[in-house]
Amino acid sequence: SAVISQKPSRDICQRGTSLTIQCQVDSQVTMMFWYRQQPGQSLTLIATANQGSEATYESGFVIDKFPISRPNLTFSTLTVSNMSPEDSSIYLCSVRDQNQPQHFGDGTRLSIL
């Protein structure tokens, strides 16, 4: 399976600031996703990152809060904007190639003070 590198692995941020998380894959993949996992909870899909076009957001998530880029088939970024303590979570990049199961990066552990 593809090797997925996610940066940063963790960060502590001040409320009101923004953080951009990067996801780099060692091979071209069809689909890239961003998930959030709040403490003690399961995974919630934020959006599907589409190459060359706007991401497809799930209910409850909006582009102004979570802008996503995907300039090519191996790279995507997720920005968490105007952060509040409620945004403290693990953010996970996931990739899937055609007819293959999804795999996850190591995640970004984000704490907001």
Add this chain to the structure above:
Amino acid sequence: QKEVEQNSGPLSVPEGAIASLNCTYSDRGSQSFFWYRQYSGKSPELIMFIYSNGDKEDGRFTAQLNKASQYVSLLIRDSQPSDSATYLCAVNSMKTSYDKVIFGPGTSLSVIP
């Protein structure tokens, strides 16, 4: 009804026993079913996937699928303390125009030495 449901646990089994993890899903159109293992502080790791009714075995793991009952299970034979983790059931959803994977809440498994 939630899209993917699992018993939250914790499920405790003695070392060497069979652990049985269950999952039900609501979308009759779902075609792909996955089991992920997540250790505390780590990202989810794919351990099994199944597409057809019946059983699929891989080492100590067996996935069972019954589409008519909308039920998928994971059996872990000869359970080891290293199997202690949260197990996430995931199902692809065909309710949107694109193929996305929905995760259940997870079942916490504890294997007692």
